[in-house]
Amino acid sequence: MCKQAVSSSSNLFTPWPEAEANRYRTLGLWLNKNMFHILSDSRVADKLAVIDDNKQLTYGQLKTNSLALAQGLYQLGIRTGDNVVLQFPNRIEFVETLFALFALGAVPVMALPAHREQELKHFCTESQAVAYICADHAGGFDYRALARNVCALTQLKHVFVAGDGQEFYSLDDVKRAGELGAKSKASLPVVDNGQSLALLQLSGGTTNLPKLIPRTHDDYFYSVRESAAVTGLTNESVYLCVLPAAHNFTLSSAGVLGALYAGATVILSEQVAPDRVLPIIAKQRVTTVALVPPLANAWLQFAQKNRVDTNSLQVVQVGGAKLTSVLAKQIVAIFNCKLQQVFGMAEGLVNYTRLHDGPDKTLFTQGCPLSSEDEIKVVANDDTPVVNGEVGHLLTRGPYTIRGYYNASEHNATAFTPDGFYRTGDLVRLTEEGYVVVEGRAKDQINRGGEKISAAELEELLVGHPGISDAAVVAMKDSVLGEKTCAFVIKNKQQAYPQGVNAISNQQAITLPALRRYLREIGVAEYKLPDRVVCVEVFPTTKFGKVSKKALRETLENIQQLA
Structure with missing residues (x-):
């Protein structure tokens, strides 16, 4: 269906040192089990496992379909260790195919629905993928056209399409062939090799093409199991996935995989708009949902204007970017549920506020490490530890x-310390109880004439004003100071303004002089005051759902050129 592929390699990632790997096994953290065992025989076969916008599957059907698909893919040449780019919207076929690849021992490369030719070519080339599996179309986009372009540019061997495959293999046909094959010969055994790759996740960088993150069956299964416990998922839970299911947050923190491990029901929605999704919460009696801050803000704005039934909600997880304390308080008040802040990375470390934590932690911190075996350091620029409570660079192992990115030895030399700590790029401080407070990214600072300004800090201060629902702060070039500060803000259209509140009396008055005056009145240092304010209706986002500071800087450059 495409060209002959270059053989993929399973030896392009850095394993854990043997002594540490043995310790994790001795402690019972690593079980040498394939991720497919999430669909274990102990699950109630006739319980609903997954529901999407069009259909639903029980646990028994999901397991049967995944094994049939695995058999069909095997008959067409997909083998253990082969890398396969997987790209789906939030549909049941994503879950079926993911578990089929687990069963085969093949390695899914977790592309997001928004990725296009440039990214797909990069993923296929860097991973030496032998196949690409996708939907026929979604959101008005034809993925078959993308497949044709990627085939012409890479060494892909196969393309499999869910739906109308046209000239490519139809995933339904492959599944049916697998069902027949399983009847005529012995079914494929699910091989347990915990040290082998389970999947390749993607880094969340916003300036370069994503790097590939090698996650093994041992480490990923451990993270999923522990996350399911920390997030309180049980076989009575109903987990709603509205962010891309392939994203590490919604896949494993505890996400779709954690919910299935717990025996819960997963609701996959291709919709994110509150008027489309909040009725799903009411209809399906959703108990847990994972959001990024901009989406949480949009849902809250809608809920304040409209009568919505969210009584079933027990936990709202928020991650992907720092949640301001103002928005955190609103989530708890309006949705009348528990808030769980999640601060993690596809490279590994995940921090959670615990469901029993008080407001001092859930509103003002981003949680503490998932595992007692997580090691974290907060260090200065020279890698020496900072005093507890001071801001520094977060390192972890x-x-x-992971101990290294996939096929990226040169980058690994700077992304990891000689003793295996990953340099996360995050600026944090630790509370006395060991909870993490995110202060921004190492590069998410404005150097204003030598004065360092944390974008995250200023954003938190700006959204503290009732006239602003969200803020994003970026640097702008200056010939004298090097950099100045520009604040992009979204007005709060739902907020009633108290008389005489800090020099801003109506929405039209969100101007630079008024905001600077407001910040002075609440005690903000003069050098931290924004030099420019731009009001926008919505922030651009990355494919990971985070606010795109890169796009905002480009917008600012265009404004300055027109001025």
Whole structure:
């Protein structure tokens, strides 16, 4: 269906040192089990496992379909260790195919629905993928056209399409062939090799093409199991996935995989708009949902204007970017549920506020490490430890944090310390109880004439004003100071303004002088005051759902050129 592929390699990632790997096994963290065992025989076969916008599957059907698909893919040449790019919207076929690849011992490369030719070519080339599996179309986009372009540019051997495959293999036909094959010969055994790759996740960088993150069956299964416990998922839970299911947050923190491990029901939605999704919460009696801050903000704005039934919600997880304390308080008040802040990375380390934590932690911190075996350091620029409570660079290693990116030895030399700590790029401080407070990214600072300004800090201060629902702060070039500060803000259209509140009396008054005056009145240092304010209706986002500071800087450059 495409060209002959170059053989893929399973030896392009850095394993854990043997002594540490043995310790994790001795402690019972690593079980040498294939991720497919999430669909274990102990599950109630006739319980609903997954529901999407069009259909539903029980646990028994999901397991049967995945094994049939695995058999069909095997008959067409997909083998253990082969890398396969997987790209789906939030549909049941994503879950079926993911578990089929687990069963085969093949390695899914977790592309997001928004990725296009440039990224797909990169993923196929860097991973030496032998196949690409996708939907026929979604959101008005034809993935078959993308497949044709990627085939012409890479060494892909196969393309499999869910739906109308046209000239490519139809995933339904492959599944049916697998069902027949399983009847005529012995079914494929699910091989347990915990040290082998389970999947290749993607880094969340916003300036370069994503790097590939090698996660093994041992480390990823451990993270999923522990996350399911920390997030309180049980066989009575109903987990709603509205962010891309392939994203590490919604896949494993505890996400779709954690919910299935717990025996819960997963609801996959291709919709994110509150008027489309909040009725799903009411209809399906959703108990847990994972959001990024901009989406949480949009849902809250809608809920304040409209009568919505969210009584079934027990936990709202928020991650992907720092959640301001103002928005955190609103989530708890309006949705009347528990808030769980999640601060993690596809490279490994995940921090959670615990469901029993008080507001001092859930509102003002981003949680503490998932595992007692997680090691974290907060260091200065020279890698010396900072005093507890001071801001520094976060380093980490542990039983589910990678020791190197896939096929990236040159980058690994700077991304990891000689003793295996991953340089996360995050600026944090630790509370006395060991909870993490995110202060921004190492590069998410404005150097204003030598004065360092944390974008995250200023954003938190700006959204503290009732006239602003969200803020994003970026640097702008300046010939004298080097950099100045520009604040992009979204007005709060739902907020009633108290008389005489800090020099801003109506929405039209969100101007630079007024905001600077407001910040002075609440005690903000003069050098931290924004030099420019731009009001926008919505922030651009990355494919990972985070606010795109890169796009905002480009917008600012265009404004300055027109001025």
